[in-house]
Amino acid sequence: MAGGGATSNEVDRNGSLLAYHRQTVHYSVFGQPTAAAVRSESMDSENAAAIERILAKLSEVRQLDPTCRLFGSNSHRYTLGPALTESEMADYEKALGIALPSEYRDFLMKIGHGGAGPFYGLFQLDGRDMENPTNLDQITKPFCWTDATNPTKWQSSVPEDGVLIESGAAGDRYLEWWIIPGVLYICNYGCALRFFMVASGPQAGEVWMDRQADEKGIVPERGEDGSRLHFLQWYEKWLDEGISRFRDENGK
Numbered sequence: 001m002a003g004g005g006a007t008s009n010e011v012d013r014n015g016s017l018l019a020y021h022r023q024t025v026h027y028s029v030f031g032q033p034t035a036a037a038v039r040s041e042s043m044d045s046e047n048a049a050a051i052e053r054i055l056a057k058l059s060e061v062r063q064l065d066p067t068c069r070l071f072g073s074n075s076h077r078y079t080l081g082p083a084l085t086e087s088e089m090a091d092y093e094k095a096l097g098i099a100l101p102s103e104y105r106d107f108l109m110k111i112g113h114g115g116a117g118p119f120y121g122l123f124q125l126d127g128r129d130m131e132n133p134t135n136l137d138q139i140t141k142p143f144c145w146t147d148a149t150n151p152t153k154w155q156s157s158v159p160e161d162g163v164l165i166e167s168g169a170a171g172d173r174y175l176e177w178w179i180i181p182g183v184l185y186i187c188n189y190g191c192a193l194r195f196f197m198v199a200s201g202p203q204a205g206e207v208w209m210d211r212q213a214d215e216k217g218i219v220p221e222r223g224e225d226g227s228r229l230h231f232l233q234w235y236e237k238w239l240d241e242g243i244s245r246f247r248d249e250n251g252k
Contacts, residue, residue, distance in 0.1 A: 043106055043110070044102060044106070047102060047103055047106045047232065048106075050103075050232040050233075050236060051106060051107065051110050051111060051232070053236060054107075054111060054232065054235060054236055054239065055111065057236065057239040057240070057243060058078065058111075058116065058239065060243055061078060061239055061242045061243055061246070062078045064242075064243060064246035064247070064250070065078070065242065065246055070242045070245070070246075071119060072118070072119035072120040072121065072189075072190065073116075073242075075120045075121055076115045076116045076117065076120070076121035076122075077116075078116045079115050079116055080111060080112025080113065080114065080115040080116045080122075081112050081113040081114040081115050081124060082112065082113060083108065083109050083110060083111060083112050083113060084108045084109050084113050085109075086109070089105065089108065089109060092125045092126075095136075096125070096136065096139060096184070097136065097139060097140045098139060098140060098184075098199050098200070100184075100199075101197065101199075101204055101205035101230070101231065102205075103205060103230050103231040103232045104186075104197060104205075104231045106232075107231065107232065107235070108125075113125070117186075117187055117235060117238070118187055118189075118195070118234070118235070118238040119187060119188065119189045119190060120187070120188040120189065120190055121187065121188070122186055122187055123185060123186055123187065123188070129188070131188040131194065132185050132188075132194075133179075133185055133194070134183070134184055134185045134196075135179055138179055138180070138181040138182070138183075139181070139182065139183065139184060139199055140182075140199075140200070141181035141182050141200075142181065142182050142200050142201050143180070143181060143182030143183060143198045143199070143200055143201045143203055143204075144181070144182075144201075145203075145218070146202065146203065147220070148217060148218065148219040148220065149217050149218060150215070150216060150217025150218075151177060151178050151212065151217060153217075177212040177213075178212075180196065180210065180218065182198060182199050182200040182201060183196040183197065183198055183199055183208070184196060184197050184199050185197075185210075186207070186231070189209070191213060191214075192212075192213035193209065193210065193211055193213050193214065194209070194210045195207055195208065195209050195210070195221070195234075196208055196210055197231060203220075203228075205230045205231065206220055206221070206228050206229065206230055207220075207221045207229050207230065207231055207234040208220045208221060209221060221234050223237065
């Protein structure tokens with residue numbers, strides 16, 4: 001798993017990001033920034049407030065779930081990689097070819113890079129994780145959809161709106177799926193289901209779920225009121241649900 005260090009902005013033949021940060025990351029629950037440190041640096045006030053809440057809730061869920069019973073948490077154990085520096089962030093954005101949405105950027109620089117997060121945790125930006133299908137040839141292209149869509153409902157296997165469609169066997173099934181343009185994959189749900197963040201267009205910053213593996217297409221993540229979720233809202237929702245579960249179990 002990669003972290004800060006020397007860079008080499010390499011891309012493989014499939015457009016996947018190769019590891020260009022070479023120094024090994026050692027995950028730790030220690031060294032997380034304090035709320036005071038978050039407030040002391042320049043940041044959007046809403047992002048800063050959300051990050052303060054997230055830091056407090058991360059600490060609480062670690063205490064409530066010391067044996068990592070929450071789905072997927074045993075893979076990351078509520079630990080994060082070290083936060084990125086300005087220089088490291090600039091290198092990653094240059095290699096990706098995009099400016100990351102401010103919420104995600106602030107999270108990576110104030111809380112941590114990869115690790116603790118919904119389900120099996122957050123991907124790092126280096127592209128090393130085999131479950132991360134982010135495609136550099138597609139990430140700078142526009143994201144074309146404003147609501148849920150499903151390629152299994154399309155009329156044929158030809159590209160629609162310039163989207164690349166692939167097909168192949170998946171166990172005893174034959175599936176078609178497409179390489180989604182304009183997105184950065186951020187999280188693994190398991191069973192080839194993943195979450196991505198829209199990188200461009202009117203939906204930039206929104207978190208969607210890629211459910212092509214169970215033939216349900218792509219679906220925007222929503223809050224209880226039906227509103228679309230951006231990264232910090234999506235992350236905090238995961239913490240709130242975990243905390244609520246364990247408080248209920250403990251009778252609090």
